[in-house]
Amino acid sequence: MSNPNPSPVVIIPGYYGTLLVDQVANDQVIWLTLGSMFESGEVLDAINLETGDPDRIVSGGILEEIQIVGNWAPNFYKTLRMFFGSIGFAPENVISFGVDWRRTLSFNVDQLRARIERAGRANIVAHSHGGLVAREYLRKFKDDPKVDSLITLGTPHKGMLVTFEALLQGINFFGWSKSHLMKTARTFPSTFELLPFDRADGFFQWDGNPNADAFTQTAWADASMLGKIADAAGVVAGLPKDLPVKSAFIYGTHRDTRTRAVGSPNKKMKFETHPAGDGTVPTVSASGSGLTGSVERYAIPFGVHSRLFDYSPAQTIMKNILFDRPMAHFAFGFSREMYMTGKPLGVAIDLRAPSGALFPDADVRINVRGQDFPIPHDPASGDYFREIPMPSSPQPLLYKITANASTLSEPFKESGMLVPMNH
Missing domain, CATH: 3.40.50.1820 (Alpha/Beta hydrolase fold, catalytic domain)
Incomplete structure (x- = not known):
């Protein structure tokens, strides 16, 4: 209810x-x-x-x-x-x-x-x-x-990784001094608590090890940071x-x-x-x-x-x-608001059951210029993704997206126009 x-x-x-x-x-x-x-x-x-x-x-x-x-x-x-x-x-x-x-x-x-x-x-x-x-x-x-x-x-x-970079090199932020940002970020316990920590994610490679851990392999840090890294490791492990x-x-x-x-x-x-x-x-x-x-x-x-x-x-x-109203989820997007002639355009679609789980028999596809393109599930992102070839000459393109599964009462449908950048 x-x-x-x-x-x-x-x-x-x-x-x-x-x-x-x-x-x-x-x-x-x-x-x-x-x-x-x-x-x-x-x-x-x-x-x-x-x-x-x-x-x-x-x-x-x-x-x-x-x-x-x-x-x-x-x-x-x-x-x-x-x-x-x-x-x-x-x-x-x-x-x-x-x-x-x-x-x-x-x-x-x-x-x-x-x-x-x-x-x-x-x-x-x-x-x-x-x-x-x-x-x-x-x-x-x-x-x-x-x-x-x-x-x-x-x-x-x-x-x-952005905060990791801020700790080591500073980052672009409103044109502020990177070195000043870096020195200030090193005084924040929170910055260290945002370090990547799961080796299985592959976020950190150190000295040839592709699955390093920023909390235990700390040779990247100078001595002033080691105590803060240890404290942060304890906080993150406790979450x-x-x-x-x-x-x-x-x-x-x-x-x-x-x-x-x-x-x-x-x-x-x-x-x-x-x-x-x-x-x-x-x-x-x-x-x-x-x-x-x-x-x-x-x-x-x-x-x-x-x-x-x-x-x-x-x-x-x-x-x-x-409001505790479980409903199927559908969302889509393109890699660019306007396509570039002769270059592929990425399209991604997310389709979920009311529980947030993926449909085991989902059928997701896009039709562009009368040509049908099935869109496969992308395990890395959790949604459905593929690149669609774009024509070499600029022209408006009608697209139609359909996302369906056997337990849906009716498929999700979206249509619109793709416009070239150099039209």
Whole structure:
């Protein structure tokens, strides 16, 4: 039976997704405003946990938008709050829970517990790093979590490579100094807790070993990082692998993503990019490979990490879970919005039973220009994927997608027009 009155929703944002404020300066926002983007040195020094007064900077509200100029304010989590309002949640039942994303996962779970207890019970919807905070909460309060469901969107359940790169070399971020970013990131326990750890995932190759573990093979790190790596290894090992509540993992696929680090002594680490994630988190990590319990998994083909909760299929999944209305899932996407003549175009489709499981007899295909192309299941991503040849001359192309299975009352169908870039 459906649940017309679900418990309140608690939103836990991802890395960078909570404001950091200076409590000594009347809660002045340090992270992140338009002005702070142009004062990177001051900001990085202020949020550094090993200089000055680290307890002066604390978490504030979630980052809903950044005011750029006039009414132009790019949305972050504002659209997620608005979505829950649009499906019937009263404002007081959409609870934004900001976390200090610099700190260890356990840093905010007692405050999260207090907030959930005030609500009575809750559903947790967590983006990215916030999903790991939620799992740490479930570890500590596993006997009575007071949580009806956990939904994660793009959570690096098994680590990620972007933060690994940030620790070693710095990353591109608003044009800020890579070396300054690297030094600051090394002061955050959370950065180390995002290291890849499962040898079977193949995220890390060290000195010829293709299945290394960043937590145990630590020759890549300098001496100042070893204690933090050991602490982080303990935190990650303690995260529950068998989840005690109904859970759904929503993840993006087929976007170019850092998925492998290759290194050896006395050589600079190389970070490889492959079309196997949401642009930030690898698919195998965000899909929670190996995690058990009452877990459902749903792919958003070509979904972008920062916007996973904005995709209509993801919103449908969230609504169905929160109101306990199991329904079959269908989503599709193309590798480019417009095709390039003479070059193949990728198409990906996800088709799931109401339980989140794959249909054993699914038949997924696309028809382009009257030619039918079956689309095979891709075990690496969990969805269905193939590349379709595009004509050498530019022309609009009608496509028709059909996804069917014997237990569906009727197939899913979508049609539209593919437009060339050089039309």
